[in-house]
Amino acid sequence: MLDGFLRALDVPAAKIPPALDDRAGQFRSVVAGRRLLIILDNANSAEQIRPLLPGSSSCMVVVTSRDSLTGLAVSVGMHRITIDRLPAEDAVTLLRTIVGSHRADSEPEAVADLARWCDRLPLAIQIAAQRAVAHPHVALAELTTELADDAQRLEVFSVGVDEYTAIRPVFSWSYRSLPEAQARMFRLLGVAPGLDISVPAAAAMAGVTPAAGRRLLQGLAEAHLVDSAGVDRIRLHDLLRAYARARAEDTDTAADRREAVHRLVGWYLHAAAAADRLLHPGRQRVVVDATPVPDRPAVFVDYDAALEWCEIEQVNLVAVTRAAAETGLGAAAWQLANNLWSFFYLGKHWTDWIAVHEIGLAAARDLHDAQGQARMLNGLATAYVGMRRFVESLDHFRAAHELFRAVGDRWGEGSCLANLADTYLGLQRYVDAAGYAREAVEIFRKIGNQYIEGVAMGNLGEAYLGLGLYDDALGLFRQVLELCRDIHHRHGEAVTLIHLGEAHLGRGAYDNALDCLAAGLDLAREIRARHSEALALSTLGFAYQRTGQPDATRQHWQAAIDIYDDLGDLQAEVLRDRLRHRKIKDRA
Known part of the structure; x- marks a missing residue:
């Protein structure tokens, strides 16, 4: 040169x-x-x-x-300017400029989809747009369908263009200059399930220390083959992920790729278990025997750290559960779902809750694993109760109960009875709810588990509320509150404070009710249990209604409605009806 x-x-x-x-x-x-x-x-x-x-x-x-x-x-003091992908609006503008405004205006959604499937990369947009120009009678939506197919996306961007303007050769310029350790990490990222990945998870997948993993990922970032996705997290955009996967399939054996995914599954399995122990102390239901303990498992210092990790990893956890089932780790699939129960229960993440449990249930059935099937049925049914799908929940709880009895799992048997009580509470069949709750309390007192005994006693207390036995409910909830505090079960403490408020409200002790409800609301907010926060707000609304404070009633009910709407809970509509009824009465 x-x-x-x-x-x-x-x-x-x-x-x-x-x-x-x-x-x-x-x-x-x-x-x-x-x-x-x-x-x-x-x-x-x-x-x-x-x-x-x-x-x-x-x-x-x-x-x-x-x-x-x-x-x-x-x-030499070079001044570096990093050119990122185009903003979404500019990517659409570039596409419109090439294909023409008339054609773009006729298919605006397809134009936006094209920009997204091109990952907003100018070169990819140019190739896709020129392909559209070369075929003026082909709908843009048809080209978008081609790009949506992971298997052929790279080919669409590489066929019919020279080596300087095709996507695959452009990526290869960076890939070929990588040291082998970095190249291997890049290939593994192509087969990793999920949208992004943390440094510790990527290191576990590669079988290296977190420090070594961080150095490898930093090298990939300097080569612009990965993007930052937050603190200690990276992601590959879709085209680079497809390229990395193709390189992995060309270079690494299927066994090597599967082993890497299994290391990642094991890391997530044990991390989810560690989080569950902090989110619901005393639950004692984590299972991790499907994989060995990772060399460097995730460690969470407290409840907040565990919850934050679950929230960040939520999408990836679903993807990893599916990957476990698809790569021969069926036991890990149902155990992952089992270990995520506390997180799903706290956040009422219905869709993901059901998705991972259905994956886990199918895996457990394939393995003829009665214990796994029972846990998955129990977990699914709990989600159905929250969604007010009571018929399905009853069927699943009864099926789980029979399986737990068959394998001699008294904890599981009692859990199903407590959950059946909860279902009948939702159906407002309080006598049935009380009967199942009493059976559950008997079992847990025999096996000596305070956590689940408290759950069953709480269900019995709620049944007493429904039956108007407020003094009996108050006595039970006081016992449950003491138990929750003994085992540091903060979510149980928050819910029990709210139920204590309901009991005081039923007895007409309004000052006591407001004190308990305010304390329950504060704790629910502190631990970010939004469903419990909504319950506290809703119950406070009833307390203010009883004490003749209509503005406070409306304010608290509306705040509860907003949360229930976010969570997809049908209780929002119940409160809306009450607000409408109040407006009609106010006008009258």
Whole structure:
């Protein structure tokens, strides 16, 4: 390249030295004092660039590269400008400019989808748009359908274009320059389930230490093959993920890829168990025997850290559960679902709750694992109760109860009885609810589990509320509150404070009711249990209604409605009806 530069600067060929260092020195001498703009496009390393730097302040050099060229930034004071993907609006504008506004206006949704499937990369947008221009009678939505197929997306961006404007060769320029350890990490990211991945999870998948994993991912970031997705998290956009997966399939054996996914599943399985222990102390229902303990398992310092991890990883946890079932780790699939119960219960994440339990149930059935089936049926039924799908919940609880009895699991048997009580509470059949709750309390007193005994006693207390036995309910809830505090079960404490408020409200002790409800509301907010927060707000609304405070009633009911709407809980409509009824009465 220097030979060409020197010739362009009128240096006779005979005077151009053969050695690279000598040519670089001659180049710096020739351009000294000249006002030149030198553009070095698509550089692949700092070493490739160094001989081409003029060393004169009268010259400016612009370098484009997929590599970060960190060495140049340190040695010559390069000013780095990172060009990100186009903003969504600009990506759509570029597409409209190429395909024409008339065609774009006729299919606005397809244009937006095209920009998204192109990952807002200018090169990909150009290729897709030119493909559309070349086929003016093909609907843009049809091209979008092609790009939505993971298996053929890379081909769509590589067929019919040369090596300089096809997506696959452009990515390969960066990939080929990677050291093998980084290249392997990149390939593994292509087969990792989920939208993004944390540094510890990626390290576990690769079988390296978190420190080594961080260095490998940093190298991939400098090569612009991964993007930051927050603190200690990275992601690949869809096209790079497809390229990484293709490289993995070409380079690594199926066994190697499956083993990496299994390491990742094991890491998530044990992490979910660690989170569950903090979210519901005393539950004692985590199971992790499907995989060995990871060399460096996740550790959470407290409740808040465990909950935050679950919230960040929620989408990935569903994907990892599915990957476990699809790659021969059926036991890990149902155990993951089992270990996520506390998180799903706290946040009422109905869709994901049901999705992972259905995956787990199918896996347990394939394995003829009665214990796994019972746990999955019990978990599914609990979700159905929250969604007020009571017929399905009763069927599932009864099926789980029979399986638990068959395998001699008294904890599971009692849990189903307590959950049947909860179902009948939802159906407002309080006598039936009380009967099942008493049976459950008897079992748990025999096996000595305070956590689930408290759950069953709480259900019995709620049945007493429904039957108008407020003094009996008050006595039970006081016992449950003491128990929850003994085992540091903060969510149970919050819910019990709310039920104590209901009991006081039924007895007409309004000041006591308001005190308990306010305490329950504060604790629910502190632990980010939004469903319990909504219950506290709703019950406070009833307390204010009883004490003749209509503005406070409306305010608290509306706040509860907003949360119930966010959670997809039908209780929102019940409160709306009450608000409408109050407005009618107020106008009358």
